[in-house]
Amino acid sequence: MKDTITRMLLKIVNILFLYNVLGTCYGCLFGLILLSLKAALATYIPIVALVEWYGFISFGILMFNIKPMVKKxxxxxxxxxxxxxxxxxxxxxxxxxxxxxxxxxxxxxxxxxxxxxxxxxxxxxxxxxxxxxx
Incomplete structure (x- = not known):
């Protein structure tokens, strides 16, 4: 179990910081844009107000790195x-x-x-x- 988790974490770190640096940067930027739109989004989707700043950045990074993570x-x-x-x-x-x-x-x-x-x-x-x- 430990080996599987370690292997998965290593793959994720390699994708984020070695193979898809541009996607990670774009994801951070996208997360920051969503964070700046938080007040506007919160009026239409109330649950958005509960999300912290790192949630938006994590979401952006995940969105821009989904394809390389599942690509084998x-x-x-x-x-x-x-x-x-x-x-x-x-x-x-x-x-x-x-x-x-x-x-x-x-x-x-x-x-x-x-x-x-x-x-x-x-x-x-x-x-x-x-x-x-x-």
């Missing part, structure tokens, strides 16, 4: 291929736990290399941070 596939087909290959090896081979960890570690290193290559190939014309700080 990776964008890069190379990463998906690596994971599929590893699962086939682990399913077919009779390996000890130590050998399985070695395979997982090698696959993770390969995925990190692929991700690093993708990050280094960013288009400088479309990169907002590059334009801002260059």
């Amino acid at each position: 596939k990776y964008e890069d087909p190379k990463i998906e291929m690596q994971l599929k290959y590893l699962r086939e090896i682990l399913k077919e081979a009779n390996l000890s736990d130590k050998e399985k960890r070695v395979y997982w570690r090698e696959t993770i290193n390969c995925i990190l290399n692929i991700s690093t290559e993708n990050m280094n190939k960013t288009d400088k014309d479309n990169d907002f941070n590059y334009k801002l700080f260059a």
Whole structure:
């Protein structure tokens, strides 16, 4: 039970702060806009008056991050291929736990290399941070 909760929390934190930073920022902004409209909304929907400021921000973040949280596939087909290959090896081979960890570690290193290559190939014309700080 602990492992499941920890795994779910880790996935949520990774999505919020690593994979979908823009969605998290937009969600915060949306929550703040809802917070500023709280008085107007409370006249039509009385229960809105009971919601605290962090409830609006949490709602906004949740709304802008629902899709990545339920999405299970990776964008890069190379990463998906690596994971599929590893699962086939682990399913077919009779390996000890130590050998399985070695395979997982090698696959993770390969995925990190692929991700690093993708990050280094960013288009400088479309990169907002590059334009801002260059």
